[in-house]
Amino acid sequence: MLGGINPSILIASLMVASVPIILAAIGELVVEKAGVLNLGVEGMMILGAICGFVTAVETGSSYLGFFGGALGGIIFSLVFGILTQVLMSNQVATGLALTLFGLGLSSLIGQGYNGIKPPATSTISLGPLADIPVLGPILFDHDWVLYFSIFVVALVWGILKYTRTGLILRAVGENHDAAHALGYKVIRVRILATMFGGAMAGLGGAYISLVRVPQWTDGITAGAGWIALAIVVFASWKPWRVLLGAYLFGGITVLQLNLQAAGAVIPVQYLSMSPYLITIFVLVIMSSGKGKASLNAPAALCQNFHAFR
Amino acid sequence: MQRRTILKSTAALGVATMMGGKVAFARGLEKVKAGFVYISPVADGGWSFQHHQSALALQEKFGDKVEIVWQENVPEGADVERVLTQMALSGCNIIFSTSFGYMDPTNAVAAKFPDVKFEHATGYKRNTSNVSTYNARFYEGRAVQGHIAGKMTKSNKIGYIGSFPIPEVLMGINSYYLHAKKANPAVELSVVWAFTWFDPAKEADAVKALIDQGVDVIASHTDSTAPLAEAAKTGGRVIGFGQASDMPEYKPSPRVSSIIDNWTPYYIKRVGALLDGSYAQVDAWEGIAGGEVLIGEITDAVPADIKSEAEALRDFISAGTYHPFTGPIKKQDGSVWLASGVTAPDGDLLGMNFYVEGIKGNLPS
Numbered sequence: 066m067l068g069g070i071n072p073s074i075l076i077a078s079l080m081v082a083s084v085p086i087i088l089a090a091i092g093e094l095v096v097e098k099a100g101v102l103n104l105g106v107e108g109m110m111i112l113g114a115i116c117g118f119v120t121a122v123e124t125g126s127s128y129l130g131f132f133g134g135a136l137g138g139i140i141f142s143l144v145f146g147i148l149t150q151v152l153m154s155n156q157v158a159t160g161l162a163l164t165l166f167g168l169g170l171s172s173l174i175g176q177g178y179n180g181i182k183p184p185a186t187s188t189i190s191l192g193p194l195a196d197i198p199v200l201g202p203i204l205f206d207h208d209w210v211l212y213f214s215i216f217v218v219a220l221v222w223g224i225l226k227y228t229r230t231g232l233i234l235r236a237v238g239e240n241h242d243a244a245h246a247l248g249y250k251v252i253r254v255r256i257l258a259t260m261f262g263g264a265m266a267g268l269g270g271a272y273i274s275l276v277r278v279p280q281w282t283d284g285i286t287a288g289a290g291w292i293a294l295a296i297v298v299f300a301s302w303k304p305w306r307v308l309l310g311a312y313l314f315g316g317i318t319v320l321q322l323n324l325q326a327a328g329a330v331i332p333v334q335y336l337s338m339s340p341y342l343i344t345i346f347v348l349v350i351m352s353s354g355k356g357k358a359s360l361n362a363p364a365a366l367c368q369n370f371h372a373f374r
Numbered sequence: 375m376q377r378r379t380i381l382k383s384t385a386a387l388g389v390a391t392m393m394g395g396k397v398a399f400a401r402g403l404e405k406v407k408a409g410f411v412y413i414s415p416v417a418d419g420g421w422s423f424q425h426h427q428s429a430l431a432l433q434e435k436f437g438d439k440v441e442i443v444w445q446e447n448v449p450e451g452a453d454v455e456r457v458l459t460q461m462a463l464s465g466c467n468i469i470f471s472t473s474f475g476y477m478d479p480t481n482a483v484a485a486k487f488p489d490v491k492f493e494h495a496t497g498y499k500r501n502t503s504n505v506s507t508y509n510a511r512f513y514e515g516r517a518v519q520g521h522i523a524g525k526m527t528k529s530n531k532i533g534y535i536g537s538f539p540i541p542e543v544l545m546g547i548n549s550y551y552l553h554a555k556k557a558n559p560a561v562e563l564s565v566v567w568a569f570t571w572f573d574p575a576k577e578a579d580a581v582k583a584l585i586d587q588g589v590d591v592i593a594s595h596t597d598s599t600a601p602l603a604e605a606a607k608t609g610g611r612v613i614g615f616g617q618a619s620d621m622p623e624y625k626p627s628p629r630v631s632s633i634i635d636n637w638t639p640y641y642i643k644r645v646g647a648l649l650d651g652s653y654a655q656v657d658a659w660e661g662i663a664g665g666e667v668l669i670g671e672i673t674d675a676v677p678a679d680i681k682s683e684a685e686a687l688r689d690f691i692s693a694g695t696y697h698p699f700t701g702p703i704k705k706q707d708g709s710v711w712l713a714s715g716v717t718a719p720d721g722d723l724l725g726m727n728f729y730v731e732g733i734k735g736n737l738p739s
Contacts, residue, residue, distance in 0.1 A: 074586045082579070179417030180599060182623060278574045278600055282415070283447065287575055322583030326533065326564045328734040333567050 070323050075316075077202040080211060083315030085110070085269035085277070085286075087214045089293035090300070090307045091221055092265025097297060098225065099258035100238035100365035104160025105145055106266050107290025108167025113138040113267025114274040115171040118183055118281045121271075127186040131210065131271050138267020139260050141167060146259040150252045153369050168284065178281045186210070186276050210272050215308070217265070222304035234258060238363035241370040251370045266290065295344055299351060301361040313347075314340055402651030406468060408432065408641075409461035410444040411454065413473040414572040414597050421571070421597040421618040421635070422446060425472045425495075428637035435642050439649060450475030450571075458483040462490045468648055470641070471495065473571065474540060481505055491653065493644060496542050498724055503655050508640055511661030512542070513549040513723070514691045515633035516593070517698035518669050518684050519615050520550040522631060523591040524557030525680045526613060533584035535577060535594040535601055536567045539738050541726040543595050548730045549698045550593055553687075555732060563733050564589055574600035581605060585612055593617070602629050613675065620670040631684070632670030639665050659720070662692045699723070704731040 089106050096103050103109075116137025121130025145163050148154045186208050194205040225231035236244040237254045245251050273289065274281055292314055300306035321336035329336070410429050412422035426444065433442050443466065445457050454476050461469050462483060468491040471480045477497035484492040484505045492505045500507055523532045532554055536543050551563045564587060566580040577596050581604040584592055592614040594601040599621050605612040605628035616624070616632025640658060647653040660666040669688050672681045690696035701712030706729040712718055729737055 071586065078582055078586055177417075179415045180419035180423070182603065273575065278578045279603055280574055280598070280600060282418075282572070282574050282598065285575055287573065318579070319583065322566060322580055323586055325566045325735075326580075326583045326587040326589070328564060332736070333569070333738045337569065 070320075070327055073199045073202050075319060075323060077206065079312060079316040079319045080203070080207065081277070082319050083311040084211050084214050085272045085289050086293050086296060086311040086314060087218065087308060088269035088272065089266045089290055090296040090311060091214075091218050091304060092262035092269075093293055093297050094300070094302060094304060094307055095221060095225075095234070095265075096258050096262035097366055098238045098302060098363055099234050099255050100241060100363050100368065100370075101149065101255050101259055102156050102160065102367040103142070103145055103163070103259060103262055104157060104294065105142070105163025105167065105290075106262075106293050107286060107288065108164035109138045109141050109263050109266035110167075110270035110273075110290045110293075111171045111284070111286045112141045112167045113270030114285055115174045115178070115270075115281060116267065117271025118178060118274040119174065121183045121275055122178065122181055125184050127184045127275055130183065130275050131268055134267045134271025134275075135264040136267070138263040138265070138270065140263075142259045142263020142266070143256075145263075146256040149369065150255050150259075153371065156367050156369070164290070172283045175281050175283065180280065183275050183279050185279075208276060210268070210276065218304050218308050225304065235363075238365055241365045241368070245370070245372060251372075255370070266293075269293070292344065295348060298362075299344070299348055301351065302363065303361075310347075314344055317343055402649050402653075403467060405439050405441070406436075406645050406648050407441045407443065407466045408645055409466035409469040410442065411448050411457055411461070411469070411471045411473075411476065412444065412446040413448060413450065413475075414446070416444070416446050418572060418597050419599040419619055419621060419623075422472070424619045424635045425470070425637055428641050429470075431638040432641040432645055436645065436649070440645060454479035455483055458492075459486070462487040466490060468493065468645060474538075474542065491644075491648065500655065500657065506644075506656045506658070508656070508658040509542070510635055510637075510666040511659060512633060512635075512667060513545040513698055514661045515667045515669055516546040516549040517553045517691065518688050519593055519631065519633065520553030520555075521557045521684050521687055522615075522672070522676060522680060523550065523593065524554035524561050525683070526630070526676065527554075527558065527561060527591045529588045529590050530558065530560045531562050531564065531587065531589045532591040533564045533566065533581075533587075533589035533593070535580050535584075535592070535596055536565055537571050537596050538569060539567065539727075541724055544726045544728070544737075545723055546593075546595055547733070548726070551733055552703065552730060553698065565733070565735060567738055568596055570596065572597040574598040574603075577601050578604040581614075599624070610675075616670055622670075625671075626673035627675040629673070630675045631672045634668040634670050636666055636668050662688060663694060705729070706731055706733060706737075 089110055093106055113134035117130045117134025120133025121127050145159055148159050149156050188208050191205040195201045233249055237251050241251045270286055274285055296310040299310040317340040321339050324336055414422045416422050416426040429442050433440055448457050470493045472495045474496045477499050480492050480494045481499050481501040484502050488504055494507050496509045497507050534547050554561045568576050568580050570576055577598055577600040581592055581601045590612050592605055594617050602614050602621055602624040605614045610627050613628045613630045616629050618635050620632045620634050621629050697717035699718035701716040702714040703712045705711050
């Protein structure tokens with residue numbers, strides 16, 4: 066059944082398929098580490114997708130397109146940041162509203178951009194390295210965003226673990242009253258973290274509309290933001306596990322299409338639902354019992370902070 | 375006295391209006407308002423784009439006598455009835471609903487508005503006398519594509535993105551495969567079902583999976599240009615076809631040819647009939663000969679001899695001397711479908727629910 070599938074090409078394409086989820090999930094991980102639950106990832110992603118697409122088409126540069134996508138995500142996340150941190154609105158409700166608003170707003174901005182080809186994002190040419198039999202296609206034949214996504218994961222891991230900045234961020238997320246007593250600006254840290262999350266979600270969205278598909282259509286992110294949210298929990302708020310989770314999900318998504326193309330005898334409907342089923346399955350295992358996973362959630366997650374309380 | 379006069383004249387007016395209405399209908403309408411319902415955005419570059427181009431051509435042709443209204447991006451579900459009802463209430467005389475899944479809602483709304491004409495594309499239900507159906511013989515175009523695919527593939531693996539396993543799509547797959555096989559007996563077909571008409575991300579992923587499997591010619595039966603966009607990333611190694619619309623932005627490769635749905639003649643004929651009073655319920659199914667299915671320019675990426683063979687095939691189909699489904703053809707399970715020399719009756723085609731012999735994989739139900 067697996068005979069017709071070339072594993073190295075499969076791995077190469079699952080890495081490409083996972084990029085948007087990695088970016089959005091690592092951004093959301095930082096946001097949640099700071100004690101903010103932003104359920105608007107899907108909305109920020111799709112806004113990043115359309116802002117990136119419009120910028121790329123208007124300027125003719127895919128680099129500027131990614132920049133525009135990140136900027137769109139930041140501006141949109143600021144809406145969330147101000148509403149929840151300054152005006153103290155409920156984070157869950159605001160996040161959900163952000164997603165619904167983002168889907169509608171992106172559709173509005175996207176009017177007139179259907180069916181247009183964006184400028185191409187070239188793969189980084191590593192010359193002869195890409196021709197190495199098995200490792201070549203896996204490691205050395207991708208576009209810069211893919212390498213960037215892995216770099217961001219490493220960066221977030223390093224900062225959270227080894228730097229003072231990371232320590233402050235975690236302190237704010239674990240106990241905002243203590244962090245406040247020590248003189249850290251809780252609200253400012255949280256808004257900055259939210260903006261980082263917005264930038265990453267926007268980049269992930271722009272990757273979908275500029276590289277993966279590459280074109281614009283309403284609802285193009287098709288639930289990737291929700292998967293990213295699930296993967297943060299799945300990863301129990303650990304950066305490298307985000308990478309693992311995203312590759313697992315991306316891998317099954319790609320595998321099921323490859324199985325279809327290879328003529329597997331499993332009914333298509335089961336294959337199509339398999340990535341989601343396995344995500345739910347792993348989530349249940351991770352969060353059941355008294356494992357470390359459920360204890361690892363930032364203690365102040367989803368709690369609003371007010372200095373005078 | 376005065377009151378009675380008023381009553382009388384009102385009644386007379388009512389009768390006159392009714393009579394007037396009837397007479398006018400028999401003679402044809404002065405002015406027609408035509409509604410169009412599309413499943414995807416009109417800028418999808420494929421199916422809905424082509425319907426809308428024909429709607430605009432209709433408007434152009436009749437000028438002031440025709441007013442067109444349209445609604446795009448209407449999902450196949452509860453929204454359809456609402457949109458159709460809204461159009462009927464807002465004074466449309468004729469409504470074209472242009473997706474297979476609009477079939478039941480169209481018939482349901484048509485039953486409530488007997489004076490409005492409904493035209494449903496690609497369906498088969500005509501429950502009331504004001505519902506007509508129209509379709510095009512896309513499988514004729516698929517035969518030409520299949521021939522090109524069989525000749526052009528280097529890996530002997532060709533692919534097909536299916537939307538839903540309905541007769542219209544199966545006709546295309548079977549015709550494509552049979553003619554690819556005829557051109558190249560070693561050819562193998564992989565089918566991936568997307569279970570959507572319009573989802574560029576999903577369509578692109580499906581094409582990527584096919585390419586990963588070594589497929590180098592891809593045909594699609596979905597509505598966007600995403601399959602060609604994905605094929606374009608391979609730098610000419612993988613070719614494909616424009617679907618529903620010419621998709622010229624991907625010329626000369628990966629788009630080496632296309633099937634163009636040309637609904638203009640049909641729309642002009644039907645609205646024209648409404649204007650001159652000759653309108654009647656129909657079940658229209660035209661192909662290459664009737665001008666509804668056009669084969670888009672075969673580009674220079676295809677060698678001249680293959681191009682001329684493909685064009686000859688098109689001309690034979692157009693002239694009626696060749697039917698793409700001519701026996702002997704067996705079904706996938708090995709049972710005989712068409713005996714030698716027999717051509718497929720339309721009824722068999724419209725109810726097609728099987729792969730022909732040689733296609734691998736199970737047909738989803």
